[in-house]
Amino acid sequence: MTNVARRYEGVTALDGVSLAIPPGRTALLGPNGAGKSTLLKILLGLVKPTEGRVEVLGHDPQRDPLAVRLRVGYMPEDDAHLPDMNAVELCAYGAELAGLPPAEAIERAHAALFYVGIDDKRYLPVESYSTGLRQRAKLAAAIVHDPDLLFLDEPTNGLDPQAREEMLSLVYDLKDRRGCDVVLSTHLLSDVERVCSHVIVLGAGKVLADAPLKSLIEHDDPAYELRIKGDRARFVEALKAKGCALQEGGPGPTLMVVPPALGDPSAIWEAAVASDTQVRSLVPRRHSLDEAFLKLLR
């Protein structure tokens, strides 16, 4: 999408957003009101941008929304079922709406429900399901017509740890083995770290970051996290003697050390030898995604 804006009366939901979602599992991150849902609805052709140009899988969602929605699956954050329907009917209905013949729709409904782990409860009305089962049913309904691109809006909301792990496994598997690209809209950073390879951060309607996850969590200052066994004070003295700088922030017995030569920890090893200290671990310091996210929002 290029320079996309969406304004409501007195509110700017999106402001000059330009981005290209790469293949794979992409996270759409942002606090409440950042414009994530509006962005997804623009991509689906449900909301018309005030300005800008959008293209999804080679189609303009405003000019040809049906062609986009035929190839896209959407799992909304809120409940999205039909009264008096069980999970099999719901999924078969979704498949038929996407153009599948009835027999194929029923077959794929069962396959999709099996895939998401709903077995013996599939004939119960969806409104009687627990939160976890509802989330699974929504995912099954979103993938039943075999989309090439899947939009998931807060898929792990309200799930217990085991159910969350299974949902994330499905998200992972959808790309890894089914070839379906995934856009995961969430505010749960740990979910993003588990399954996504690319991150788009939205804040106040603008793109704050659009980068591979790896580049966001890699630290730009060449510090190392050290855990040692031995005399800490003596080791610190030896480090300083070798020209190393120490930083605040290491948890507990961990030391944050910046060697004099960028990317070369040999001065640390020399300090350890000189102070007769055992180095138990030495790893390049990494940002957590939480740190990167908060830094972007500031």
Add this chain to the structure above:
Amino acid sequence: MNGDSVAKPGAPTGSVYDLSYKRYTGGRRSPAWRIGVIARYALVAQWKRRGVKVALGLGGLLLAGFSVFAGAKWAATRAFQAQGAGALVAELSNPNHDVALMALRAQWLPTVFLVMFAGAGAIANDLKAGAFQFHFARPVQVGHYLVGRLLGAVGWASLLSLVTLTLLAALRVATGGDVAGVLGAFAAGCVGVLLRLLALAGVALGASSMTRRQGLAQTVYLGLVGGTTIVATGLSDARDGAVWNALSVVGASTSATATLLGTSGLEGVARLAPFGSSLAWGAAGLLLAWRRLRGAEVMRG
């Protein structure tokens, strides 16, 4: 259940059951099919509701009662005619007309309730359950959805009305009615059924689109149907003008059928009033629903 775990390093470790879920390579049907899909699934879902079954049962009882009454009446007419009183009978009433008018009068109450159960809660329930997102995130346009819901709202009621019309027509033929005359009445009855269902379903969907509460939508629908019938009947009696019957959401269709059969007593341009009224009720309700759907929150984002 056979499951296997995602095995790549760093991947989540939950089970994924993947025996049969695979890419779909078959064909897809044209978008016009979506209307039929929406209507068919609505009818299946409605069949699970007790109210629909009760209304259909009531319709069945009325059908049986009216069939017995009509059969007895037409058999008596045949006996009179056999005794040479054919001209008198024809002057008093045309038995063929009964096929259409009796069918409409027999089933007006079950029809009103069937459309109420099927249509007056349809959009309200979808709003409440988040089904708009379900529909419009798929290749479905507002037009598909609305026409599908319209067909779903009238499905059971049209079945009941057409069965009643067909049965009475067959009974009339069996009791000595001329086939051409009965077919003419049957066609007039079909027009009446169509107009009635359009008006009722339009009002039901219009009311349904205004709220998330099914009960409120049904109350508004019943209020409009009942209220217009009371007002139309009152004005018709007070001013001695059959044209006022056209105001009624449910009664206008009977007037239209009577007009087609030449028994409504309407003359000139007034003959168009019941047709125009039924179409206007249906169109107004559907237009209201369409406007609401265009502005529903799923569209606003």
